Amino acid sequence: MQSQTISSYQTPSGQRVEILKQSFPSLRKRPVKKVAFVSGLHGNELEGVYICHLLTKHLSELQRTQPEAFQGEIHIYPTVNPQATAIGTRLWPFLSIDYNRQFGGPDGNSLASKCAQELLNDLKSSADIVIDFHASNLHLKETPQIRITEGFHKKLIPLGVHCNTDLIWVHPSLPMFKSTLGYNMNQSKIPTLVIETGIALRINQNFSNRILLGMLNLLYQVGVIVTNNPPAPVKRPIIVQPSQVIQVHSKHAGLFVGHTDIKKKIAAGEVIGEVVDAQNGQTLQEVTAAESGFLFTIREHPLVYPGALLGRIAKIT
Amino acid sequence: MKETILSIQSPLGPPTELVQFTWEGVQPKNTISIVSGIQGNHQNGIYLCSRLVRFLNSVESGKEPGYYLKGVIKIIPTTNLSAIQEGKGLWSFHDLDMNLAFPGNDQGEVPEQIAATVYRQTKDSQFGIILQSGNTHYNDAPHLLCLNPDGLAKNFARSLAIKNAREPKISSTFRLCLYGQWVDQMITSVILSAGKPNHLDISLCETILPGLINSLLWSEVLGNDQKKPIKYQLKFNRQSNEQFVISNAGGFFMPIVKLGSEVTKGQKIGEIVDIHSNTTLESILSSSSGYLVTLRNHPMVYQRELLAILLGKPKFPFWPIK
Numbered sequence: 293m294q295s296q297t298i299s300s301y302q303t304p305s306g307q308r309v310e311i312l313k314q315s316f317p318s319l320r321k322r323p324v325k326k327v328a329f330v331s332g333l334h335g336n337e338l339e340g341v342y343i344c345h346l347l348t349k350h351l352s353e354l355q356r357t358q359p360e361a362f363q364g365e366i367h368i369y370p371t372v373n374p375q376a377t378a379i380g381t382r383l384w385p386f387l388s389i390d391y392n393r394q395f396g397g398p399d400g401n402s403l404a405s406k407c408a409q410e411l412l413n414d415l416k417s418s419a420d421i422v423i424d425f426h427a428s429n430l431h432l433k434e435t436p437q438i439r440i441t442e443g444f445h446k447k448l449i450p451l452g453v454h455c456n457t458d459l460i461w462v463h464p465s466l467p468m469f470k471s472t473l474g475y476n477m478n479q480s481k482i483p484t485l486v487i488e489t490g491i492a493l494r495i496n497q498n499f500s501n502r503i504l505l506g507m508l509n510l511l512y513q514v515g516v517i518v519t520n521n522p523p524a525p526v527k528r529p530i531i532v533q534p535s536q537v538i539q540v541h542s543k544h545a546g547l548f549v550g551h552t553d554i555k556k557k558i559a560a561g562e563v564i565g566e567v568v569d570a571q572n573g574q575t576l577q578e579v580t581a582a583e584s585g586f587l588f589t590i591r592e593h594p595l596v597y598p599g600a601l602l603g604r605i606a607k608i609t
Numbered sequence: 610m611k612e613t614i615l616s617i618q619s620p621l622g623p624p625t626e627l628v629q630f631t632w633e634g635v636q637p638k639n640t641i642s643i644v645s646g647i648q649g650n651h652q653n654g655i656y657l658c659s660r661l662v663r664f665l666n667s668v669e670s671g672k673e674p675g676y677y678l679k680g681v682i683k684i685i686p687t688t689n690l691s692a693i694q695e696g697k698g699l700w701s702f703h704d705l706d707m708n709l710a711f712p713g714n715d716q717g718e719v720p721e722q723i724a725a726t727v728y729r730q731t732k733d734s735q736f737g738i739i740l741q742s743g744n745t746h747y748n749d750a751p752h753l754l755c756l757n758p759d760g761l762a763k764n765f766a767r768s769l770a771i772k773n774a775r776e777p778k779i780s781s782t783f784r785l786c787l788y789g790q791w792v793d794q795m796i797t798s799v800i801l802s803a804g805k806p807n808h809l810d811i812s813l814c815e816t817i818l819p820g821l822i823n824s825l826l827w828s829e830v831l832g833n834d835q836k837k838p839i840k841y842q843l844k845f846n847r848q849s850n851e852q853f854v855i856s857n858a859g860g861f862f863m864p865i866v867k868l869g870s871e872v873t874k875g876q877k878i879g880e881i882v883d884i885h886s887n888t889t890l891e892s893i894l895s896s897s898s899g900y901l902v903t904l905r906n907h908p909m910v911y912q913r914e915l916l917a918i919l920l921g922k923p924k925f926p927f928w929p930i931k
């Protein structure tokens with residue numbers, strides 16, 4: 293494994309912050325394909341950092357025991373917003389900037405925007421396929437899933453099915469995605485899968501292990517890793533179109549208390565949880581599933597305002 | 610008239626409210642919307658709105674000699690109330706920059722509901738002004754931001770009695786800010802930026818207030834029997850003439866130039882000194898002459914950070930012919 297600094301800067305006290313890339317080179321002069329894994333755009337999303345750790349551990353062992361397996365190149369960018377990850381904040385510290393809203397514009401003046409440009413350039417020169425790991429925010433827990441913006445789905449779904457996620461959610465293109473890493477890589481014709489899994493500031497080992505298997509399978513399927521003992525077959529994800537996703541919102545302000553975890557088969561009318569008044573002992577809303585399907589998002593943050601997202605159900609047709 | 614245009618219940622404590630002040634003349638033709646507090650720590654804009662509210666209430670009750678209401682004036686001063694009350698730029702419950710939330714969503718989370726309401730209330734205006742301070746850690750000399758101004762927009766901008774106008778950067782998030790939405794709606798509008806976040810500069814605000822009142826006269830939402838609106842001189846600066854001064858070292862930034870002054874080529878802007886030993890790490894010299902429109906305010910700087918923006922003189926006195 294080789295380590296390379298793709299961006300660096302000095303802090304006010306003179307220390308150096310480095311954004312690292314760990315690479316597993318190909319045995320071949322012309323690698324079959326180049327795959328990159330990125331995590332930590334949002335510093336409080338640790339699931340991807342852990343998956344990168346698992347991948348690095350597995351690949352290091354494979355390199356030691358079966359160096360001939362590396363037919364393609366693998367690059368891992370485990371913490372691309374290292375100061376934010378170090379303190380567990382979503383935003384780029386000191387500037388309160390969302391790093392995943394810094395891509396795709398003209399050169400910005402902020403340090404975050406300069407590092408974003410360098411990350412984008414490095415990925416463009418290092419990868420044919422990119423996986424960008426995210427956990428959810430502090431509010432919601434997500435089942436392992438791939439989010440694909442409509443328009444890129446034809447290229448991305450055939451790759452996404454190898455990743456061992458529960459579902460692939462194709463969603464409409466919204467203006468806010470245009471500043472993300474994923475959108476801009478896809479726009480540059482480098483297929484990029486955005487994986488959402490778990491919740492911010494937590495690691496779900498079950499989810500991480502499943503994604504690890506999916507990533508090893510993806511590397512195998514695209515010919516980057518070729519071994520005599522191929523990875524175990526993975527589950528096929530459900531592919532969900534925009535019209536199949538039902539959002540469940542809170543009608544009141546209060547505390548949301550979930551009565552269920554993420555659930556593959558929730559029946560119409562089944563109780564998801566309740567919103568209770570924080571002061572007077574009343575139940576304000578019994579939250580039920582409007583349709584049967586896969587409850588793939590569930591709220592974990594108890595504080596809710598009216599309009600707060602409580603869950604998402606994918607109608608299975 | 611003061612009205613609450615949105616009230617969102619809170620799990621505990623008072624609701625999140627969005628307040629709008631409205632005045633209307635007898636046969637209104639034009640509407641102007643003035644919005645501030647999109648970032649919770651931009652106090653200058655909120656203060657300027659409060660001064661305007663006081664002035665317009667006084668006009669309404671006939672206490673401002675010569676002045677009368679002609680069109681519709683809407684002021685939304687405290688857009689991001691939760692962040693304002695938290696003392697931060699962004700409301701930490703969502704960590705969502707309000708300037709990434711427009712045009713908003715009535716069915717969405719709190720910042721999206723606020724954005725949707727502000728957008729709905731202002732989208733049919735003929736004129737618009739967004740009042741803000743410099744970005745986090747920066748101090749702005751009063752200036753306007755306006756995109757591709759036509760003749761009308763240039764004259765509107767000139768009525769504000771501000772010396773400089775700049776072009777905003779069309780970033781990938783431009784359409785998510787209120788100004789971007791107003792541009793889409795073809796509203797003749799500007800952003801007026803002055804001062805720094807987390808700071809109220811009353812004397813600066815008092816110098817800006819007469820220009821704001823003049824712009825109300827110019828846009829014919831306010832009338833005056835004796836006074837005609839004044840057209841002030843305003844320099845429209847091209848993005849290509851802006852010079853960005855960047856730090857090559859991290860440390861304390863000690864500026865020696867004055868915000869809002871003319872800087873000459875080679876002039877020393879300041880120094881970066883080591884935070885432990887106070888030794889000079891970098892002497893910051895200007896590589897061209899220009900007007901110092903933005904200056905770093907936070908004394909601690911990282912390497913590769915913006916220290917100052919200079920508005921230079923155009924390289925070509927006329928447009929280059931291709």
Ligand SMILES: [Zn+2]
Nearest residue numbers: 334337426427
């Ligand atoms: Zn994220």
